[in-house]
Amino acid sequence: MFDVIAFDADDTLWHNESIFTMTQNKFREMLSSHGPEVVEQTLSSTQIKNLKHFGYGVKGFILSMIETSIELTNGDVSGNEIQQILDFGREMLAAPIELLPHVREVVEELSQNYHLWLITKGDLIDQETKIARSGLADYFSNVEIVSDKTIVTYTKILTQHRIEPVRFIMIGNSMRSDIVPLVQIGAHAVHIPYSSTWEHEQDHPHVDSDHYSELQHIGLLPNLILEKG
Amino acid sequence: MFDVIAFDADDTLWHNESIFTMTQNKFREMLSSHGPEVVEQTLSSTQIKNLKHFGYGVKGFILSMIETSIELTNGDVSGNEIQQILDFGREMLAAPIELLPHVREVVEELSQNYHLWLITKGDLIDQETKIARSGLADYFSNVEIVSDKTIVTYTKILTQHRIEPVRFIMIGNSMRSDIVPLVQIGAHAVHIPYSSTWEHEQDHPHVDSDHYSELQHIGLLPNLILEKG
Numbered sequence: 379m380f381d382v383i384a385f386d387a388d389d390t391l392w393h394n395e396s397i398f399t400m401t402q403n404k405f406r407e408m409l410s411s412h413g414p415e416v417v418e419q420t421l422s423s424t425q426i427k428n429l430k431h432f433g434y435g436v437k438g439f440i441l442s443m444i445e446t447s448i449e450l451t452n453g454d455v456s457g458n459e460i461q462q463i464l465d466f467g468r469e470m471l472a473a474p475i476e477l478l479p480h481v482r483e484v485v486e487e488l489s490q491n492y493h494l495w496l497i498t499k500g501d502l503i504d505q506e507t508k509i510a511r512s513g514l515a516d517y518f519s520n521v522e523i524v525s526d527k528t529i530v531t532y533t534k535i536l537t538q539h540r541i542e543p544v545r546f547i548m549i550g551n552s553m554r555s556d557i558v559p560l561v562q563i564g565a566h567a568v569h570i571p572y573s574s575t576w577e578h579e580q581d582h583p584h585v586d587s588d589h590y591s592e593l594q595h596i597g598l599l600p601n602l603i604l605e606k607g
Numbered sequence: 608m609f610d611v612i613a614f615d616a617d618d619t620l621w622h623n624e625s626i627f628t629m630t631q632n633k634f635r636e637m638l639s640s641h642g643p644e645v646v647e648q649t650l651s652s653t654q655i656k657n658l659k660h661f662g663y664g665v666k667g668f669i670l671s672m673i674e675t676s677i678e679l680t681n682g683d684v685s686g687n688e689i690q691q692i693l694d695f696g697r698e699m700l701a702a703p704i705e706l707l708p709h710v711r712e713v714v715e716e717l718s719q720n721y722h723l724w725l726i727t728k729g730d731l732i733d734q735e736t737k738i739a740r741s742g743l744a745d746y747f748s749n750v751e752i753v754s755d756k757t758i759v760t761y762t763k764i765l766t767q768h769r770i771e772p773v774r775f776i777m778i779g780n781s782m783r784s785d786i787v788p789l790v791q792i793g794a795h796a797v798h799i800p801y802s803s804t805w806e807h808e809q810d811h812p813h814v815d816s817d818h819y820s821e822l823q824h825i826g827l828l829p830n831l832i833l834e835k836g
Contacts, residue, residue: 431700433732437666444673445693448686457682460689464674471660502731502754503662520767525731538749 379607380566381541383488385518386550387498387505389572390596391485392512393476398439401466405443408462412450421446433525435501440467471504475512480597482514487600489517496521497535497548499555527555529562536565547606549599554582561587566606570596608836609795610770612717614747615779616727616734618801619825620714621741622705627668630695634672637691641679650675662754664730669696700733704741709826711743716829718746725750726764726777728784756784758791765794776835778828783811790816795835799825 388394402421406414424442432438443463447455488494496518498505505523509515520539524531536543543565550556551572560567569592591602617623635646653671661667672692676684717723725747727734734752738744749768753760765772772794779785780801789796798821820831 431697431732431736432666433730437661437670440670441666441693441696444689448690448693451686453686453690455686455689457677457680457684457689460673460684460686461677461682464670464677467670468660500731501662502729502752503660506754507660523731525735 379545380492380547380603381545382495382520382539382547383492383603384495384497384546384548385485386548386552386556387496387509387512388500389551390478390549390556390570391481391496391514392478392508395572397470397473401439401443401470404466405447405463408459409447409450417446417450420450424449433501434499435504436467436470437501437504439470440464443467471507475508477512477514478596480595484596484599485514485517488603492603493519495519497524497527497532498522499524499527527552527559529559532559532565533563536563547603549596553585557590558582558585561585561589565589567591568593568599568602570594570599608774609721609776609832610774611724611749611768611776612721612832613724613726613775613777614714615777615781615785616725616737616741617729618780619707619778619785619799620710620725620743621707621737624801626699626702630668630672630699633695634676634692637688638676638679646675646679649679653678662730663728664733665696665699666730666733668699669693672696700736704737706741706743707825709824713825713828714743714746717832721832722748724748726753726756726761727751728753728756756781756788758788761788761794762792765792776832778825782814786819787811787814790814790818794818796820797822797828797831799823799828 385391405421406417409417421442424446425439428438428442432441440463444460447459447463485494494517496509500523502523509521522535536546543563547566547568548556548560549568549570551570553569557567557569566589569590593599593602614620631650634650635643638646650671653675654668657667657671661670669692672695673689676688676692714723723746725738729752731752738750751764765775772792776795776797777785777789778797778799780799782798786796786798795818798819822828822831
């Protein structure tokens with residue numbers, strides 16, 4: 379039934395948000411004299427303001443932390459503290475890729491009968507090095523790194539590869555990015571929630587369709603594919 | 608004779624290096640007590656060290672400037688100076704796209720008889736916003752934003768689109784990125800040098816092939832395509 383099974387990467391195949399959360403904790407601690415809530419709110423609004431210019435990814439996050447530290451200290455942040463923020467970033471970029479449970483077996487199993495794709499949103503070089511470090515690169519016949527996941531993005535990719543939406547299924551943790559646009563173009567989608575989800579991602583239109591399933595973890599995916607096929 | 612004419616973007620269709628040069632001048636001035644050569648050398652080696660992690664693009668350049676300013680001042684750089692560097696970056700990202708002479712006419716003319724592609728190396732969101740701001744987006748039937756331009760990159764793109772190398776021609780200002788790998792896979796390439804070229808780009812293998820031409824400016828391209836076709 380499916381020509382292609384496509385996966386989101388961050389927080390679908392491997393942990394990603396947890397690395398941002400860990401770094402945010404260190405950042406809050408560094409600026410602890412300003413109170414954790416103020417730090418968090420300022421960082422969050424700086425990030426949202428910068429999203430249009432910087433996109434998603436570690437480099438933009440580092441720049442937003444630097445800007446936040448300057449704003450909160452009225453310019454009194456020290457060079458050494460800025461250096462610490464740069465080091466936080468470098469640690470994020472070097473962090474080992476931790477696959478989520480069942481991912482390796484499921485990807486290996488499905489790759490025997492299907493074309494698997496990876497469609498991930500973010501910074502080009504961040505995502506490329508993560509895919510390389512994940513050890514999963516060889517299972518995917520196509521990798522698309524995009525700056526946003528909208529109906530336009532998915533339609534362009536499917537058209538370019540001459541894939542009919544109805545023969546395409548996308549697996550991901552974000553309703554807004556991985557599920558809603560796919561169902562809207564007539565493709566299938568499987569939502570596998572990650573334990574926590576970035577607040578910016580939580581708003582999404584209602585989805586009511588037999589093209590959409592929800593699973594508790596990715597280990598249940600092969601059975602679902604079998605049933606649908 | 609050609610199925611596709613592909614263009615590099617930065618310094619082939621529009622000015623780009625000049626924006627980096629202008630910013631570097633401001634940065635040198637900000638740190639003028641350290642001597643212009645020391646600033647330049649430190650920035651250059653920081654950039655090369657960071658290339659693997661940050662890739663090409665404005666965000667990585669800002670981070671390298673920040674790191675350089677900390678290193679040169681032994682951590683004594685002020686929050687306001689760091690803010691200035693962030694503002695340099697924001698100006699770069701907002702800078703208007705200045706097309707090179709003849710570009711608009713040539714792209715418009717060639718688009719009437721050929722599929723035009725854009726293949727550009729750099730940061731995903733930087734490049735996407737530049738293409739949008741250039742006003743040329745509609746002339747290109749395919750845009751590829753890649754982290755590096757190697758034989759592997761080009762082979763993957765051509766295979767995916769089922770284009771024979773011999774029916775593909777690439778136009779660009781960098782021997783290393785736009786010319787050499789193309790000639791090596793049997794495609795055609797036209798080198799149009801930009802007035803200055805980033806030092807990291809200047810080393811490249813010798814090219815000796817009738818698949819390769821050099822033009823003084825892009826206004827001469829339609830005639831060359833006509834002759835070859």
